[in-house]
Amino acid sequence: MGDLLDLLAVWMPRQRWYGTKGRDPRLTVVADWPLDDDARLLLVRDEAVQPAIVYQVPIVQRPEGSVPPGSLIGACGEGHVWADATTDAGFTDQLYAWITEGGAVGTPEDGFVGFTLARPAGKTPAPRAVARVLSGEQSNTSLIFRPDEGADGVPVICKLFRQVNPGINPDVELQSALAAGGAQFVPAAIGEVRGAWITPEGVPVSGSLAFAQEFFEGVEDAWRVALDAAAAGDDFAARAHALGASVAGMHVALAAQFPTRDPDADDRAAVVGAWDRRLAIALAEVPALAPYADRIREVYATAAAAPWPALQRVHGDLHLGQVLHTPSNGWVLLDFEGEPLRPIEERLMPDVAVRDVAGMLRSFDYVSGAVADDDGDAVRAWVIAAQQAFLAGYAETAGAQRTDDDPLLAAFELDKAVYEAIYETRNRPDWIGIPLAAIGRLAPLD
Structure with missing residues (x-):
């Protein structure tokens, strides 16, 4: 096993899913489940970062x-x-069987089980399928x-979680519940695999x-x-309105x-503290934000003092890339894991x-930076119209009175733009103008 861990x-670190870039892994085996056809499913603990990360690594031995x-x-x-067994038909055939028919490997204390989920009529997977890695x-x-x-x-599309945590993944939990409740704005759930293992501390x-x-x-x-x-230059208002209705429908269903x-003082403090920490990082890395610092803090303070709605389960990482437009279901929402960098708790x-x-709203705003336009006015008008239609669709379905000056929404938009300023400075400096312009609108200087 030592030689394999060295490999x-x-x-x-060369894989896109490896989350600790720039550090040499320090690996130990948490679980090693033998499979058919010279394949094994490993859970590998990486202590190069704290808290340590457990990765799922299916492997296969081949000529x-x-x-x-x-x-x-x-x-x-x-x-x-x-x-890597994800490209091997021997392993993928087994995986497909676990999610479509069920089956178990190992023991209830140290193994895993695949099981099927309730499916609507007409959503039955094929008895045989060919796999391709997305x-x-x-x-x-x-x-x-x-x-x-x-x-x-x-x-069928099957997501193999590379980072594994105790407890049900929110992507499984939320989408399965919404699909079981008859929601059309999520794909039909097909099946899942859950494992059981013993931590290095001896905890099951x-x-x-x-x-x-379902894959569209x-x-x-x-x-x-x-x-x-x-x-x-096509009008997007009707589609943005429908998207707002789908997002609101998701929130209504999750709340049910x-x-x-109701949020208490600790809840508010945790959210505001996260805003403040992100702003501190941004001010250290993005000098152009310095003139807006006091105004940003004022927006946060106003939101902290405003009435807050009840807390509920949410998507957590929603943007246009997490939504599909389908002929059968309209807008379909995906990937309910939340922000990958946030702790699972x-x-x-x-x-x-x-x-x-x-x-x-921030995702719509990014359209203005990604579409070439001679003067920017036409695309900017398109973005504003799409945002307004989205908010209208959301308010109508959520049953809430629409307010375009909601201090809590302004604060979350601003926090997202501050995050984007950090990201663009680190990765795409040519795009820094998009979040900076948004910050100028959301926290205008006197």
């Missing part, structure tokens, strides 16, 4: 020269190599399973390993749809299916629903 310590280059982990002797994933690995030739059934825990849902073929996400509409509570707690609204 993984070299291979894992040298028979695996895709990007999947190669390293040699294991006698003409064989270790490879490119572009950042923090997980998703596989698309299309029905094998001659097999009937819906295509369990958590989500994989989640599968040939559709585009809302970001691409919005970009194309803005570039062509999960506990809500925070992502599982009730939050302020307006956080999701602010995320969508």
